[in-house]
Amino acid sequence: MAVPGQLTFARRLGPAARLAIWLTIGVACVVLDVRYQAMEGLRSGLSMLLHPVREALRAPADVATEIADFFTRHRLLLHQRDALLAERARLALTANTALDLKRENEELRALLALQTRPEQQLVRAALLYQGHDWFSQKIVLDRGAAAGLRSGLPVIDAGGLMGQISQVYPGSSEVTLVTSPGQLTPVMIERTGQRGLVAGLGHGQLELRYMPSQTDVRVGDRLVTSGIDRVYPAALPVARVTRVSRPQAGPYLRIEGLPLAEIERSRAVLVLVARPKAAQP
Amino acid sequence: MNMPRKTGGWRRVLGTLALAAGLTQLPWSGWALALRPDFVLVALLFWVLHRPERIGFGWAFCLGLLADFQDGAVFGQHAIAYAVAVYGVLFLRLRLLQFAPLQQAAQMFPILLAAQLTVLLVGWLAVRPPAGLAILLPVLASTALWFLIALWLRAWHGKGMRGAE
Numbered sequence A: 001m002a003v004p005g006q007l008t009f010a011r012r013l014g015p016a017a018r019l020a021i022w023l024t025i026g027v028a029c030v031v032l033d034v035r036y037q038a039m040e041g042l043r044s045g046l047s048m049l050l051h052p053v054r055e056a057l058r059a060p061a062d063v064a065t066e067i068a069d070f071f072t073r074h075r076l077l078l079h080q081r082d083a084l085l086a087e088r089a090r091l092a093l094t095a096n097t098a099l100d101l102k103r104e105n106e107e108l109r110a111l112l113a114l115q116t117r118p119e120q121q122l123v124r125a126a127l128l129y130q131g132h133d134w135f136s137q138k139i140v141l142d143r144g145a146a147a148g149l150r151s152g153l154p155v156i157d158a159g160g161l162m163g164q165i166s167q168v169y170p171g172s173s174e175v176t177l178v179t180s181p182g183q184l185t186p187v188m189i190e191r192t193g194q195r196g197l198v199a200g201l202g203h204g205q206l207e208l209r210y211m212p213s214q215t216d217v218r219v220g221d222r223l224v225t226s227g228i229d230r231v232y233p234a235a236l237p238v239a240r241v242t243r244v245s246r247p248q249a250g251p252y253l254r255i256e257g258l259p260l261a262e263i264e265r266s267r268a269v270l271v272l273v274a275r276p277k278a279a280q281p
Numbered sequence B: 001m002n003m004p005r006k007t008g009g010w011r012r013v014l015g016t017l018a019l020a021a022g023l024t025q026l027p028w029s030g031w032a033l034a035l036r037p038d039f040v041l042v043a044l045l046f047w048v049l050h051r052p053e054r055i056g057f058g059w060a061f062c063l064g065l066l067a068d069f070q071d072g073a074v075f076g077q078h079a080i081a082y083a084v085a086v087y088g089v090l091f092l093r094l095r096l097l098q099f100a101p102l103q104q105a106a107q108m109f110p111i112l113l114a115a116q117l118t119v120l121l122v123g124w125l126a127v128r129p130p131a132g133l134a135i136l137l138p139v140l141a142s143t144a145l146w147f148l149i150a151l152w153l154r155a156w157h158g159k160g161m162r163g164a165e
Helices: A015-036 A041-068 A072-114 B010-025 B030-033 B039-048 B057-068 B077-096 B099-128 B134-158
Strands: A121-130 A137-142 A154-156 A161-168 A175-176 A183-190 A195-202 A205-209 A222-225 A237-245 A256-259 A268-274
Touching: A015 B057, A015 B077, A015 B099, A041 A121, A041 B010, A041 B057, A121 A237, A137 A161, A175 A268, A183 A237, A205 A237, A205 B099, B010 B057, B030 B134, B039 B057, B039 B099, B039 B134, B077 B099, B099 B134
Parallel strands: none
Antiparallel strands: A121 A137, A121 A268, A137 A175, A154 A161, A154 A268, A161 A175, A183 A195, A183 A222, A195 A205, A205 A256, A222 A237, A237 A256
């Protein structure tokens, strides 16, 4: 019976129609995010929502590590302690020399009226979460804007440069790794001082791009940041060259390398926070 | 219905979805991460199959946005894929309910694969070509997980999956 004010054939939309609607919304989301970066609010919201959950769920993993650590052999610990003591003695020596050099450098720079380099401050952070690495390789750290982090800061571990902070939330931050496809890092070859550009290849590999075929580069060369970009301080180790080949076509060498930072294993990292420089008179 | 009424309560539905989302938040890494089944998608499709009147496209889309956030991916990538998967399950629903766990998992495989291929395609179009085909590994793990869940369900509810034969 037809009831006034009600459609005769009123029924729910079929699955195909509903799929079409949601697909349209989905495509709109993608476009808004990629083209207009309009979804940052949603990202921060989700980060606030998930942060406590991730913090809580880190506990079981920590307990497992602790139990495993408890059964570490005594002899191994002693070995490690001896190695660390030896390294500390060596580092103390280097630190003294470095202090001396720093003082001398400051005097020389003052004499030459060069700009002094901005002071670096270190913020310790720990790996909180790692996502799939299908399109870009990112990790989430447990420190965020509250600890003074901001987008663009370099992240290092004991081995070298890990990546760059690409997204900051109040309590956490997202780091794009140096091996992430599309991530570029200005470097120089430590042995020759020649500057170049390192790009991530995915799969934990890097590529030194646009080096003319007569470039002096060998397998085993270290690549360090060049410091000309005002993002990374100079001389952070980035990668070691593992393969140099000369393609038939194209004027450039094909140079591949592996990152020096332990990107897959490091759980504790440092973020280099450059102090904003005081205005010069 | 193929499952006793009381098992599909809101509390249980939301509980399993929250559990799935929580499992994803664990600090996975290395091979475990590469092979990690898509817990949220499996839980979602399970409830779409057994309680389509409760869980549908809207839920799929919201959970997809959550998955996008987790991987630091483009918003909409997983959301579109989950919507496609929900459509696949709704399309094959009556058929899927007829089968024993192994056959059911085998038929879920193309649906899960389609979802993952959608993720691949959207990422490819919106960001850049993917780094290798490792993106398809979780499909196998998700299918295996589905099989285990279907097996468990049948053991728990007796002949529940096959209805009143």
